[in-house]
Amino acid sequence: MSGILDTVNQRTQLVGQNRLELLTFKLMTRQRYGINVFKVKEVLQCPKLTVAPKMHPLVKGMAHIRGLTVSVIDMSLATGGPAIPDPENRFMIISEFNRTTQGFLVGSVDRIVNMHWEKILPPPDGTGKENFLTAVTDIDDELVEILDVEKILNKISPVNEEISDEVLSQKAEIEDENSEQTEIILIADDSSVARRQVRRTVEALGFEVLLAEDGGDALRQLKQIATQEDIVSRLALVISDIEMPEMDGYTLTTEIRKDTRLKDLHVVLHSSLSGVFNEAMVQRVGADSFIPKFDPDELSAAILNVVKIRREKNDK
Template sequence: MASILDSVNQRTQLVGQNRLELLLFRLRGRQRYGINVFKVREVLQCPPLTALPHQSGVIRGVAHIRGQTISVIDLSAAIGGPAMTQTADSFIIITEYNRTVQAFLVAGVDRIVNLNWESVLPPPKGAGQGNYLTAVTELDKQLVEILDVEKILDEINPARTSVSAEVVRSLAPVQASKRKVLVADDSAVARKQVQRALEPLGLEIILAKDGLEALQCLKELAAQCQHDISEQMHLVISDIEMPEMDGYTLTAEVRADPKLRSLRVLLHTSLSGVFNQAMVNKVGADEFIAKFNPDELAASVNRYLSEAEV
Protein backbone atom coordinates (compact mmCIF):
# COMPACT_ATOMS: atom_id res chain seq x y z
CA MET A 1 0.00 0.00 0.00
CA ALA A 2 2.82 2.41 0.85
CA SER A 3 4.45 1.90 -2.56
CA ILE A 4 1.15 2.63 -4.32
CA LEU A 5 0.69 5.83 -2.33
CA ASP A 6 4.29 6.87 -3.05
CA SER A 7 3.66 6.31 -6.76
CA VAL A 8 0.48 8.38 -6.63
CA ASN A 9 2.34 11.17 -4.86
CA GLN A 10 5.14 11.15 -7.43
CA ARG A 11 2.68 11.33 -10.33
CA THR A 12 0.52 14.02 -8.78
CA GLN A 13 3.58 16.24 -8.39
CA LEU A 14 3.31 16.79 -12.16
CA VAL A 15 -0.30 17.92 -11.86
CA GLY A 16 -0.80 21.64 -12.27
CA GLN A 17 2.78 21.99 -13.49
CA ASN A 18 1.77 21.42 -17.12
CA ARG A 19 4.12 18.48 -17.56
CA LEU A 20 3.83 15.09 -19.20
CA GLU A 21 5.85 11.95 -19.82
CA LEU A 22 6.11 10.61 -23.36
CA LEU A 23 7.15 7.15 -24.49
CA LEU A 24 9.06 7.61 -27.74
CA PHE A 25 8.80 5.00 -30.50
CA ARG A 26 9.41 4.49 -34.23
CA LEU A 27 7.32 2.99 -37.00
CA ARG A 28 9.07 2.66 -40.36
CA GLY A 29 12.02 4.96 -40.90
CA ARG A 30 13.69 7.43 -38.57
CA GLN A 31 10.64 9.53 -37.63
CA ARG A 32 9.95 9.40 -33.90
CA TYR A 33 6.50 9.42 -32.34
CA GLY A 34 5.29 9.91 -28.79
CA ILE A 35 2.51 8.53 -26.59
CA ASN A 36 1.58 9.61 -23.07
CA VAL A 37 2.98 7.15 -20.54
CA PHE A 38 -0.31 7.25 -18.62
CA LYS A 39 -1.96 5.43 -21.52
CA VAL A 40 0.66 2.67 -21.67
CA ARG A 41 0.17 -0.55 -19.74
CA GLU A 42 3.34 -2.26 -20.93
CA VAL A 43 5.70 -2.71 -23.87
CA LEU A 44 6.53 -6.19 -25.13
CA GLN A 45 8.41 -7.91 -27.91
CA CYS A 46 5.67 -8.77 -30.40
CA PRO A 47 4.29 -12.23 -29.52
CA PRO A 48 2.86 -14.67 -32.08
CA LEU A 49 -0.34 -13.21 -33.53
CA THR A 50 -3.55 -15.03 -34.39
CA ALA A 51 -5.22 -13.77 -37.55
CA LEU A 52 -9.00 -13.33 -37.50
CA PRO A 53 -11.36 -13.66 -40.50
CA HIS A 54 -12.89 -10.47 -41.88
CA GLN A 55 -10.69 -8.28 -39.72
CA SER A 56 -9.74 -4.73 -40.67
CA GLY A 57 -6.64 -4.45 -42.83
CA VAL A 58 -4.85 -2.45 -40.15
CA ILE A 59 -5.45 -5.12 -37.48
CA ARG A 60 -2.65 -7.64 -37.79
CA GLY A 61 -4.29 -10.12 -35.45
CA VAL A 62 -4.84 -10.73 -31.77
CA ALA A 63 -2.35 -11.52 -29.03
CA HIS A 64 -3.12 -13.61 -25.98
CA ILE A 65 -1.43 -11.88 -23.06
CA ARG A 66 -1.94 -12.74 -19.38
CA GLY A 67 -5.31 -14.31 -20.04
CA GLN A 68 -6.58 -11.40 -22.16
CA THR A 69 -7.14 -11.33 -25.92
CA ILE A 70 -5.91 -8.01 -27.32
CA SER A 71 -6.25 -6.67 -30.87
CA VAL A 72 -2.93 -5.62 -32.39
CA ILE A 73 -3.13 -2.58 -34.69
CA ASP A 74 -0.47 -1.90 -37.31
CA LEU A 75 0.04 1.76 -36.46
CA SER A 76 1.99 2.53 -39.63
CA ALA A 77 -0.82 1.19 -41.84
CA ALA A 78 -3.47 2.91 -39.69
CA ILE A 79 -2.04 6.36 -40.52
CA GLY A 80 -1.79 5.66 -44.23
CA GLY A 81 1.78 4.38 -44.36
CA PRO A 82 3.16 1.03 -45.49
CA ALA A 83 2.31 -1.96 -43.32
CA MET A 84 4.97 -3.45 -41.07
CA THR A 85 6.63 -6.32 -42.92
CA GLN A 86 8.08 -8.07 -39.89
CA THR A 87 6.39 -8.75 -36.58
CA ALA A 88 8.93 -11.04 -34.94
CA ASP A 89 11.47 -8.20 -34.63
CA SER A 90 8.82 -5.62 -33.70
CA PHE A 91 7.25 -4.48 -30.45
CA ILE A 92 3.72 -3.92 -29.21
CA ILE A 93 2.68 -1.04 -26.97
CA ILE A 94 -0.33 -2.15 -24.94
CA THR A 95 -2.55 0.86 -24.19
CA GLU A 96 -5.87 1.79 -22.65
CA TYR A 97 -7.95 4.35 -24.55
CA ASN A 98 -11.60 5.18 -24.16
CA ARG A 99 -12.26 2.25 -21.82
CA THR A 100 -10.75 -0.29 -24.24
CA VAL A 101 -7.42 -2.09 -24.32
CA GLN A 102 -5.52 -2.44 -27.57
CA ALA A 103 -1.94 -2.91 -28.72
CA PHE A 104 -0.05 -0.93 -31.34
CA LEU A 105 2.55 -2.67 -33.47
CA VAL A 106 5.68 -0.51 -33.78
CA ALA A 107 9.19 -1.05 -35.14
CA GLY A 108 11.05 0.04 -32.02
CA VAL A 109 10.74 1.78 -28.67
CA ASP A 110 13.20 4.48 -27.67
CA ARG A 111 12.84 5.93 -24.15
CA ILE A 112 10.62 7.93 -21.81
CA VAL A 113 11.08 11.70 -21.68
CA ASN A 114 9.63 14.29 -19.31
CA LEU A 115 8.41 17.46 -21.03
CA ASN A 116 6.53 20.65 -20.37
CA TRP A 117 3.26 20.92 -22.31
CA GLU A 118 4.32 24.43 -23.33
CA SER A 119 6.95 22.83 -25.56
CA VAL A 120 4.31 20.61 -27.18
CA LEU A 121 2.63 22.57 -29.98
CA PRO A 122 -0.37 22.05 -32.28
CA PRO A 123 0.43 20.58 -35.72
CA PRO A 124 1.53 23.06 -38.41
CA LYS A 125 -1.45 24.68 -40.12
CA GLY A 126 -0.26 23.35 -43.46
CA ALA A 127 -0.60 19.76 -42.26
CA GLY A 128 -4.23 19.67 -43.43
CA GLN A 129 -7.31 18.00 -41.96
CA GLY A 130 -6.33 14.57 -43.22
CA ASN A 131 -3.30 14.27 -40.97
CA TYR A 132 -3.20 12.08 -37.87
CA LEU A 133 -1.40 14.52 -35.58
CA THR A 134 -2.65 16.26 -32.47
CA ALA A 135 0.69 17.82 -31.53
CA VAL A 136 4.41 18.03 -32.26
CA THR A 137 7.48 18.74 -30.20
CA GLU A 138 11.25 18.86 -30.72
CA LEU A 139 13.80 16.64 -29.00
CA ASP A 140 17.49 16.37 -29.82
CA LYS A 141 16.85 18.69 -32.79
CA GLN A 142 14.38 16.20 -34.23
CA LEU A 143 10.63 16.52 -34.65
CA VAL A 144 8.51 14.18 -32.53
CA GLU A 145 4.93 13.62 -33.72
CA ILE A 146 2.09 12.87 -31.30
CA LEU A 147 -0.64 10.94 -33.08
CA ASP A 148 -4.40 11.46 -32.81
CA VAL A 149 -5.08 7.95 -31.50
CA GLU A 150 -8.77 8.76 -30.96
CA LYS A 151 -9.11 9.45 -34.68
CA ILE A 152 -7.27 6.24 -35.55
CA LEU A 153 -9.46 4.12 -33.27
CA ASP A 154 -12.64 5.80 -34.49
CA GLU A 155 -11.77 4.97 -38.11
CA ILE A 156 -11.24 1.32 -37.17
CA ASN A 157 -14.31 1.03 -34.94
CA PRO A 158 -16.50 4.16 -35.02
CA ALA A 159 -17.81 5.14 -31.60
CA ARG A 160 -21.51 5.60 -30.95
CA THR A 161 -22.00 9.35 -30.49
CA SER A 162 -25.77 9.73 -30.29
CA VAL A 163 -27.54 9.61 -26.94
CA SER A 164 -29.98 6.75 -26.42
CA ALA A 165 -33.71 7.48 -26.57
CA GLU A 166 -34.08 6.42 -22.93
CA VAL A 167 -31.53 9.00 -21.75
CA VAL A 168 -32.99 11.69 -24.03
CA ARG A 169 -36.38 11.20 -22.33
CA SER A 170 -34.76 11.66 -18.93
CA LEU A 171 -33.07 14.98 -19.78
CA ALA A 172 -34.38 18.22 -18.31
CA PRO A 173 -36.31 20.56 -20.66
CA VAL A 174 -34.16 22.97 -22.65
CA GLN A 175 -34.21 26.58 -21.43
CA ALA A 176 -35.59 29.32 -23.63
CA SER A 177 -32.13 30.89 -23.76
CA LYS A 178 -29.33 28.54 -24.73
CA ARG A 179 -26.83 27.58 -22.07
CA LYS A 180 -23.15 27.90 -22.95
CA VAL A 181 -20.65 25.09 -22.55
CA LEU A 182 -16.95 25.33 -23.42
CA VAL A 183 -15.41 22.15 -24.82
CA ALA A 184 -11.60 21.92 -24.96
CA ASP A 185 -10.01 19.00 -26.81
CA ASP A 186 -7.07 18.77 -29.19
CA SER A 187 -8.70 15.98 -31.23
CA ALA A 188 -11.15 17.16 -33.90
CA VAL A 189 -12.81 13.74 -33.76
CA ALA A 190 -13.31 14.02 -30.00
CA ARG A 191 -14.76 17.53 -30.30
CA LYS A 192 -17.31 16.29 -32.83
CA GLN A 193 -18.19 13.34 -30.60
CA VAL A 194 -18.89 15.64 -27.65
CA GLN A 195 -20.94 18.01 -29.81
CA ARG A 196 -23.07 15.14 -31.08
CA ALA A 197 -23.62 13.77 -27.57
CA LEU A 198 -24.78 17.15 -26.26
CA GLU A 199 -27.16 17.96 -29.13
CA PRO A 200 -30.28 16.84 -27.20
CA LEU A 201 -29.53 19.48 -24.55
CA GLY A 202 -29.80 22.35 -27.03
CA LEU A 203 -26.59 23.94 -25.84
CA GLU A 204 -24.48 26.68 -27.34
CA ILE A 205 -21.11 24.94 -27.57
CA ILE A 206 -17.88 26.89 -27.83
CA LEU A 207 -14.87 24.88 -29.03
CA ALA A 208 -11.22 25.25 -28.07
CA LYS A 209 -8.29 23.23 -29.45
CA ASP A 210 -6.27 23.22 -26.23
CA GLY A 211 -6.22 24.42 -22.64
CA LEU A 212 -4.48 27.70 -23.40
CA GLU A 213 -7.08 28.68 -25.99
CA ALA A 214 -9.84 27.69 -23.56
CA LEU A 215 -8.33 29.76 -20.73
CA GLN A 216 -7.96 32.81 -22.97
CA CYS A 217 -11.61 32.45 -24.03
CA LEU A 218 -12.75 32.26 -20.40
CA LYS A 219 -10.69 35.27 -19.35
CA GLU A 220 -12.08 37.35 -22.23
CA LEU A 221 -15.62 36.36 -21.29
CA ALA A 222 -15.00 37.12 -17.60
CA ALA A 223 -13.74 40.60 -18.51
CA GLN A 224 -17.09 41.30 -20.18
CA CYS A 225 -19.22 40.02 -17.28
CA GLN A 226 -20.53 42.43 -14.69
CA HIS A 227 -21.31 39.61 -12.29
CA ASP A 228 -20.31 35.95 -11.95
CA ILE A 229 -18.95 34.29 -15.11
CA SER A 230 -21.16 31.27 -14.42
CA GLU A 231 -24.09 33.41 -15.54
CA GLN A 232 -22.56 33.43 -19.03
CA MET A 233 -20.58 30.17 -19.14
CA HIS A 234 -22.34 27.26 -17.49
CA LEU A 235 -19.80 24.44 -17.74
CA VAL A 236 -16.31 23.61 -18.99
CA ILE A 237 -15.66 20.15 -20.45
CA SER A 238 -11.95 19.57 -20.95
CA ASP A 239 -9.70 16.86 -22.22
CA ILE A 240 -6.54 16.30 -20.18
CA GLU A 241 -3.87 15.74 -22.83
CA MET A 242 -3.55 18.91 -24.91
CA PRO A 243 -0.63 20.89 -26.37
CA GLU A 244 0.51 24.13 -24.75
CA MET A 245 -1.70 23.66 -21.66
CA ASP A 246 -3.19 20.40 -20.38
CA GLY A 247 -6.57 19.98 -18.74
CA TYR A 248 -5.16 19.65 -15.24
CA THR A 249 -3.36 22.97 -15.55
CA LEU A 250 -6.41 24.59 -17.13
CA THR A 251 -8.48 23.49 -14.12
CA ALA A 252 -5.85 24.73 -11.67
CA GLU A 253 -5.75 28.11 -13.46
CA VAL A 254 -9.54 28.37 -13.32
CA ARG A 255 -9.58 27.63 -9.59
CA ALA A 256 -6.79 30.16 -8.94
CA ASP A 257 -8.62 33.01 -10.73
CA PRO A 258 -11.27 34.74 -8.54
CA LYS A 259 -13.28 35.62 -11.67
CA LEU A 260 -13.33 32.00 -12.89
CA ARG A 261 -13.23 29.77 -9.83
CA SER A 262 -17.04 29.33 -9.63
CA LEU A 263 -17.06 27.49 -12.97
CA ARG A 264 -17.94 23.81 -13.00
CA VAL A 265 -15.16 21.80 -14.69
CA LEU A 266 -15.69 18.29 -16.00
CA LEU A 267 -12.55 16.45 -17.16
CA HIS A 268 -13.40 14.17 -20.08
CA THR A 269 -10.48 12.10 -21.24
CA SER A 270 -9.27 8.84 -22.73
CA LEU A 271 -6.75 8.58 -19.90
CA SER A 272 -7.55 5.80 -17.46
CA GLY A 273 -5.84 4.45 -14.39
CA VAL A 274 -5.42 4.55 -10.63
CA PHE A 275 -3.94 8.06 -10.51
CA ASN A 276 -6.76 10.03 -12.10
CA GLN A 277 -8.99 10.56 -9.08
CA ALA A 278 -6.06 11.84 -7.00
CA MET A 279 -5.17 14.25 -9.79
CA VAL A 280 -8.76 15.43 -10.24
CA ASN A 281 -9.05 16.10 -6.51
CA LYS A 282 -5.75 17.97 -6.43
CA VAL A 283 -6.63 20.47 -9.17
CA GLY A 284 -10.22 20.90 -8.02
CA ALA A 285 -12.19 19.52 -10.96
CA ASP A 286 -15.82 18.65 -10.27
CA GLU A 287 -15.80 15.28 -12.00
CA PHE A 288 -13.76 12.90 -14.15
CA ILE A 289 -15.45 10.95 -16.95
CA ALA A 290 -13.55 8.47 -19.10
CA LYS A 291 -14.23 8.69 -22.83
CA PHE A 292 -16.43 7.89 -24.57
CA ASN A 293 -19.98 7.12 -23.43
CA PRO A 294 -22.49 9.61 -24.88
CA ASP A 295 -25.23 8.63 -22.42
CA GLU A 296 -22.98 9.13 -19.41
CA LEU A 297 -21.61 12.43 -20.70
CA ALA A 298 -25.04 13.88 -21.57
CA ALA A 299 -26.51 12.77 -18.23
CA SER A 300 -23.65 14.34 -16.25
CA VAL A 301 -23.82 17.63 -18.17
CA ASN A 302 -27.59 17.71 -17.74
CA ARG A 303 -27.22 17.15 -13.99
CA TYR A 304 -24.74 20.01 -13.60
CA LEU A 305 -26.87 22.39 -15.64
CA SER A 306 -30.01 21.42 -13.70
CA GLU A 307 -28.23 22.04 -10.38
CA ALA A 308 -27.15 25.47 -11.63
CA GLU A 309 -30.77 26.43 -12.25
CA VAL A 310 -31.86 25.69 -8.67
Protein backbone atom coordinates in the same frame (compact mmCIF):
# COMPACT_ATOMS: atom_id res chain seq x y z
CA MET B 1 12.38 -3.23 -23.07
CA SER B 2 9.58 -4.55 -20.85
CA GLY B 3 11.24 -2.76 -17.93
CA ILE B 4 11.00 0.67 -19.52
CA LEU B 5 7.81 1.37 -17.58
CA ASP B 6 8.85 -0.18 -14.25
CA THR B 7 8.61 3.18 -12.47
CA VAL B 8 5.38 4.36 -14.09
CA ASN B 9 3.57 4.66 -10.73
CA GLN B 10 6.18 7.15 -9.59
CA ARG B 11 5.40 9.33 -12.57
CA THR B 12 2.04 10.39 -11.18
CA GLN B 13 3.91 13.18 -9.40
CA LEU B 14 4.23 14.91 -12.78
CA VAL B 15 0.46 15.24 -13.05
CA GLY B 16 -0.76 18.69 -12.10
CA GLN B 17 2.62 20.26 -12.84
CA ASN B 18 1.81 20.68 -16.54
CA ARG B 19 4.39 17.99 -17.31
CA LEU B 20 4.26 14.62 -18.99
CA GLU B 21 6.54 11.84 -20.09
CA LEU B 22 6.54 10.69 -23.70
CA LEU B 23 7.45 7.20 -24.81
CA THR B 24 9.08 7.75 -28.20
CA PHE B 25 9.08 5.20 -30.99
CA LYS B 26 9.54 4.78 -34.74
CA LEU B 27 7.47 3.06 -37.41
CA MET B 28 9.07 2.31 -40.79
CA THR B 29 10.98 5.55 -41.32
CA ARG B 30 13.40 7.75 -39.37
CA GLN B 31 10.50 9.87 -38.10
CA ARG B 32 10.02 9.67 -34.32
CA TYR B 33 6.60 9.58 -32.68
CA GLY B 34 5.44 9.91 -29.09
CA ILE B 35 2.72 8.61 -26.79
CA ASN B 36 1.96 9.67 -23.21
CA VAL B 37 3.37 7.15 -20.73
CA PHE B 38 0.16 7.31 -18.71
CA LYS B 39 -1.66 5.63 -21.61
CA VAL B 40 0.86 2.81 -21.82
CA LYS B 41 0.40 -0.38 -19.81
CA GLU B 42 3.33 -2.33 -21.16
CA VAL B 43 5.97 -2.45 -23.89
CA LEU B 44 7.11 -5.85 -25.13
CA GLN B 45 8.38 -7.70 -28.14
CA CYS B 46 5.45 -8.62 -30.30
CA PRO B 47 4.37 -12.24 -29.73
CA LYS B 48 3.06 -14.54 -32.41
CA LEU B 49 -0.23 -13.12 -33.68
CA THR B 50 -3.44 -14.96 -34.45
CA VAL B 51 -5.28 -13.88 -37.59
CA ALA B 52 -9.09 -14.11 -37.65
CA PRO B 53 -11.43 -13.91 -40.65
CA LYS B 54 -12.72 -10.48 -41.70
CA MET B 55 -10.43 -8.51 -39.44
CA HIS B 56 -10.08 -4.80 -40.15
CA PRO B 57 -7.26 -4.23 -42.69
CA LEU B 58 -5.34 -2.13 -40.14
CA VAL B 59 -5.40 -4.91 -37.54
CA LYS B 60 -2.38 -7.19 -37.84
CA GLY B 61 -3.83 -9.90 -35.63
CA MET B 62 -4.69 -10.76 -32.06
CA ALA B 63 -2.35 -11.40 -29.14
CA HIS B 64 -2.97 -13.11 -25.81
CA ILE B 65 -1.28 -10.98 -23.14
CA ARG B 66 -1.50 -11.89 -19.44
CA GLY B 67 -4.96 -13.38 -19.72
CA LEU B 68 -6.30 -10.68 -22.04
CA THR B 69 -6.83 -10.96 -25.80
CA VAL B 70 -6.04 -7.69 -27.57
CA SER B 71 -6.21 -6.53 -31.16
CA VAL B 72 -2.84 -5.46 -32.54
CA ILE B 73 -2.98 -2.45 -34.86
CA ASP B 74 -0.28 -1.79 -37.43
CA MET B 75 0.48 1.82 -36.52
CA SER B 76 2.33 2.44 -39.78
CA LEU B 77 -0.58 1.27 -41.94
CA ALA B 78 -3.03 3.20 -39.75
CA THR B 79 -1.20 6.46 -40.46
CA GLY B 80 -0.91 5.92 -44.20
CA GLY B 81 2.53 4.29 -44.31
CA PRO B 82 3.72 0.85 -45.45
CA ALA B 83 2.85 -2.27 -43.47
CA ILE B 84 5.31 -3.26 -40.77
CA PRO B 85 6.87 -6.57 -41.84
CA ASP B 86 7.98 -9.45 -39.62
CA PRO B 87 5.88 -8.51 -36.55
CA GLU B 88 7.56 -11.00 -34.22
CA ASN B 89 10.81 -9.07 -34.52
CA ARG B 90 9.09 -5.78 -33.72
CA PHE B 91 7.67 -4.17 -30.59
CA MET B 92 4.15 -3.80 -29.34
CA ILE B 93 2.87 -0.96 -27.13
CA ILE B 94 -0.06 -2.09 -24.99
CA SER B 95 -2.20 0.93 -24.18
CA GLU B 96 -5.56 1.98 -22.78
CA PHE B 97 -7.72 4.44 -24.68
CA ASN B 98 -11.41 5.16 -24.26
CA ARG B 99 -12.02 2.22 -21.90
CA THR B 100 -10.41 -0.30 -24.25
CA THR B 101 -7.05 -2.03 -24.31
CA GLN B 102 -5.22 -2.57 -27.60
CA GLY B 103 -1.75 -3.20 -28.94
CA PHE B 104 0.08 -0.90 -31.34
CA LEU B 105 2.66 -2.60 -33.53
CA VAL B 106 5.65 -0.28 -34.04
CA GLY B 107 9.03 -0.65 -35.73
CA SER B 108 11.14 0.16 -32.67
CA VAL B 109 10.83 1.78 -29.25
CA ASP B 110 13.25 4.52 -28.28
CA ARG B 111 13.08 5.99 -24.76
CA ILE B 112 11.04 7.98 -22.27
CA VAL B 113 11.45 11.75 -22.28
CA ASN B 114 10.27 14.10 -19.53
CA MET B 115 8.52 17.08 -21.15
CA HIS B 116 6.66 20.24 -20.20
CA TRP B 117 3.26 20.63 -21.84
CA GLU B 118 4.27 24.12 -22.97
CA LYS B 119 6.76 22.39 -25.29
CA ILE B 120 3.97 20.33 -26.85
CA LEU B 121 2.56 22.38 -29.73
CA PRO B 122 -0.42 22.01 -32.07
CA PRO B 123 0.37 20.63 -35.55
CA PRO B 124 1.60 23.37 -37.90
CA ASP B 125 -0.78 24.97 -40.37
CA GLY B 126 -0.91 23.15 -43.67
CA THR B 127 -0.90 19.61 -42.32
CA GLY B 128 -4.51 19.22 -43.48
CA LYS B 129 -7.60 17.72 -41.90
CA GLU B 130 -6.67 14.15 -42.83
CA ASN B 131 -3.45 14.05 -40.81
CA PHE B 132 -3.22 11.87 -37.72
CA LEU B 133 -1.31 14.36 -35.59
CA THR B 134 -2.61 15.84 -32.38
CA ALA B 135 0.61 17.69 -31.51
CA VAL B 136 4.32 18.03 -32.23
CA THR B 137 7.37 18.76 -30.12
CA ASP B 138 11.13 19.12 -30.41
CA ILE B 139 13.46 16.59 -28.80
CA ASP B 140 17.20 16.87 -29.38
CA ASP B 141 16.57 19.25 -32.31
CA GLU B 142 14.36 16.66 -33.96
CA LEU B 143 10.63 17.00 -34.66
CA VAL B 144 8.63 14.37 -32.80
CA GLU B 145 5.03 13.80 -33.87
CA ILE B 146 2.34 12.89 -31.33
CA LEU B 147 -0.37 10.84 -32.98
CA ASP B 148 -4.11 11.33 -32.55
CA VAL B 149 -4.71 7.79 -31.34
CA GLU B 150 -8.41 8.46 -30.76
CA LYS B 151 -8.75 9.29 -34.46
CA ILE B 152 -6.95 6.08 -35.42
CA LEU B 153 -9.13 3.94 -33.15
CA ASN B 154 -12.31 5.61 -34.39
CA LYS B 155 -11.26 4.74 -37.93
CA ILE B 156 -11.05 1.07 -36.99
CA SER B 157 -13.96 0.81 -34.58
CA PRO B 158 -16.20 3.90 -34.56
CA VAL B 159 -17.86 4.53 -31.22
CA ASN B 160 -21.58 5.00 -30.84
CA GLU B 161 -22.28 8.75 -30.74
CA GLU B 162 -26.07 8.60 -30.39
CA ILE B 163 -27.80 9.53 -27.14
CA SER B 164 -30.44 7.02 -26.08
CA ASP B 165 -34.10 8.04 -26.01
CA GLU B 166 -34.17 7.37 -22.27
CA VAL B 167 -31.51 10.00 -21.60
CA LEU B 168 -32.97 12.44 -24.12
CA SER B 169 -36.30 12.21 -22.31
CA GLN B 170 -34.60 13.68 -19.24
CA LYS B 171 -33.91 16.82 -21.25
CA ALA B 172 -37.58 17.84 -21.12
CA GLU B 173 -37.49 17.73 -17.32
CA ILE B 174 -35.01 20.60 -17.14
CA GLU B 175 -36.21 22.77 -20.04
CA ASP B 176 -36.56 26.38 -18.97
CA GLU B 177 -39.22 28.14 -21.03
CA ASN B 178 -38.55 31.43 -19.25
CA SER B 179 -34.88 31.54 -20.14
CA GLU B 180 -33.99 34.22 -22.68
CA GLN B 181 -30.55 32.79 -23.39
CA THR B 182 -29.27 29.35 -24.26
CA GLU B 183 -26.53 28.27 -21.93
CA ILE B 184 -23.06 27.72 -23.30
CA ILE B 185 -20.77 24.76 -22.75
CA LEU B 186 -17.08 25.10 -23.53
CA ILE B 187 -15.33 21.99 -24.89
CA ALA B 188 -11.54 21.82 -24.74
CA ASP B 189 -9.85 18.92 -26.54
CA ASP B 190 -6.90 18.62 -28.89
CA SER B 191 -8.37 15.62 -30.74
CA SER B 192 -10.61 16.61 -33.64
CA VAL B 193 -12.54 13.35 -33.27
CA ALA B 194 -13.11 13.88 -29.55
CA ARG B 195 -14.22 17.48 -30.09
CA ARG B 196 -16.74 16.37 -32.69
CA GLN B 197 -18.09 13.60 -30.47
CA VAL B 198 -18.62 15.88 -27.47
CA ARG B 199 -19.96 18.70 -29.64
CA ARG B 200 -22.61 16.44 -31.15
CA THR B 201 -23.68 15.37 -27.69
CA VAL B 202 -23.88 18.92 -26.33
CA GLU B 203 -25.77 20.25 -29.35
CA ALA B 204 -28.21 17.32 -29.25
CA LEU B 205 -29.07 18.43 -25.72
CA GLY B 206 -29.85 21.93 -27.01
CA PHE B 207 -26.88 23.91 -25.69
CA GLU B 208 -24.56 26.28 -27.49
CA VAL B 209 -20.94 25.21 -27.93
CA LEU B 210 -17.61 26.95 -27.67
CA LEU B 211 -14.62 24.96 -28.92
CA ALA B 212 -11.02 25.16 -27.74
CA GLU B 213 -8.16 23.10 -29.14
CA ASP B 214 -6.06 23.08 -25.97
CA GLY B 215 -5.99 24.33 -22.40
CA GLY B 216 -4.31 27.60 -23.24
CA ASP B 217 -6.90 28.38 -25.90
CA ALA B 218 -9.70 27.53 -23.46
CA LEU B 219 -8.31 29.79 -20.74
CA ARG B 220 -7.91 32.70 -23.16
CA GLN B 221 -11.52 32.33 -24.33
CA LEU B 222 -12.83 32.15 -20.78
CA LYS B 223 -10.96 35.27 -19.72
CA GLN B 224 -12.16 37.13 -22.80
CA ILE B 225 -15.79 36.30 -22.01
CA ALA B 226 -15.26 37.31 -18.39
CA THR B 227 -14.24 40.80 -19.48
CA GLN B 228 -17.59 41.26 -21.21
CA GLU B 229 -20.18 39.63 -18.95
CA ASP B 230 -20.80 37.53 -15.85
CA ILE B 231 -19.34 34.30 -17.21
CA VAL B 232 -20.76 32.04 -14.49
CA SER B 233 -24.34 33.03 -15.38
CA ARG B 234 -23.72 32.43 -19.09
CA LEU B 235 -21.46 29.38 -19.15
CA ALA B 236 -23.06 26.20 -17.84
CA LEU B 237 -19.84 24.23 -17.58
CA VAL B 238 -16.42 23.47 -19.02
CA ILE B 239 -15.72 20.00 -20.41
CA SER B 240 -11.97 19.52 -20.74
CA ASP B 241 -9.63 16.81 -21.91
CA ILE B 242 -6.59 16.22 -19.69
CA GLU B 243 -3.87 15.73 -22.30
CA MET B 244 -3.54 18.89 -24.39
CA PRO B 245 -0.71 20.94 -25.93
CA GLU B 246 0.46 24.10 -24.20
CA MET B 247 -1.66 23.53 -21.08
CA ASP B 248 -3.15 20.28 -19.79
CA GLY B 249 -6.60 19.93 -18.27
CA TYR B 250 -5.33 19.76 -14.71
CA THR B 251 -3.45 23.03 -15.11
CA LEU B 252 -6.43 24.62 -16.87
CA THR B 253 -8.63 23.71 -13.91
CA THR B 254 -6.08 25.12 -11.48
CA GLU B 255 -5.95 28.40 -13.43
CA ILE B 256 -9.75 28.61 -13.49
CA ARG B 257 -9.91 28.22 -9.71
CA LYS B 258 -7.25 30.92 -9.25
CA ASP B 259 -9.21 33.55 -11.22
CA THR B 260 -11.93 35.19 -9.11
CA ARG B 261 -14.10 35.70 -12.21
CA LEU B 262 -13.89 32.05 -13.23
CA LYS B 263 -13.49 30.15 -9.99
CA ASP B 264 -17.18 29.18 -9.68
CA LEU B 265 -17.36 27.57 -13.14
CA HIS B 266 -18.30 23.89 -13.13
CA VAL B 267 -15.42 21.86 -14.61
CA VAL B 268 -15.71 18.29 -15.86
CA LEU B 269 -12.53 16.50 -16.88
CA HIS B 270 -13.28 14.12 -19.76
CA SER B 271 -10.35 11.97 -20.79
CA SER B 272 -9.23 8.67 -22.26
CA LEU B 273 -6.51 8.55 -19.61
CA SER B 274 -6.85 5.60 -17.26
CA GLY B 275 -5.44 5.07 -13.81
CA VAL B 276 -6.27 5.30 -10.14
CA PHE B 277 -4.65 8.72 -9.90
CA ASN B 278 -7.48 10.43 -11.79
CA GLU B 279 -9.92 10.76 -8.90
CA ALA B 280 -7.23 12.05 -6.56
CA MET B 281 -6.08 14.59 -9.14
CA VAL B 282 -9.66 15.77 -9.76
CA GLN B 283 -9.89 16.68 -6.08
CA ARG B 284 -6.40 18.16 -5.91
CA VAL B 285 -6.88 20.63 -8.77
CA GLY B 286 -10.50 21.45 -7.90
CA ALA B 287 -12.37 19.89 -10.81
CA ASP B 288 -15.97 18.93 -10.08
CA SER B 289 -15.88 15.47 -11.65
CA PHE B 290 -14.08 13.08 -13.98
CA ILE B 291 -15.77 11.14 -16.79
CA PRO B 292 -13.88 8.58 -18.90
CA LYS B 293 -14.27 8.93 -22.69
CA PHE B 294 -16.56 8.35 -24.53
CA ASP B 295 -20.08 7.29 -23.63
CA PRO B 296 -22.74 9.69 -24.98
CA ASP B 297 -25.33 8.62 -22.39
CA GLU B 298 -22.95 8.99 -19.45
CA LEU B 299 -21.74 12.37 -20.65
CA SER B 300 -25.27 13.57 -21.42
CA ALA B 301 -26.58 12.50 -18.02
CA ALA B 302 -23.73 14.37 -16.32
CA ILE B 303 -24.41 17.53 -18.35
CA LEU B 304 -28.15 17.43 -17.66
CA ASN B 305 -27.54 16.90 -13.95
CA VAL B 306 -25.23 19.94 -13.77
CA VAL B 307 -27.71 22.13 -15.64
CA LYS B 308 -30.63 20.90 -13.53
CA ILE B 309 -28.86 21.78 -10.27
CA ARG B 310 -27.74 25.09 -11.75
CA ARG B 311 -31.28 26.08 -12.77
CA GLU B 312 -32.80 24.98 -9.48
CA LYS B 313 -30.25 27.13 -7.67
CA ASN B 314 -31.05 30.14 -9.87
CA ASP B 315 -34.79 29.73 -9.30
CA LYS B 316 -34.42 30.08 -5.53
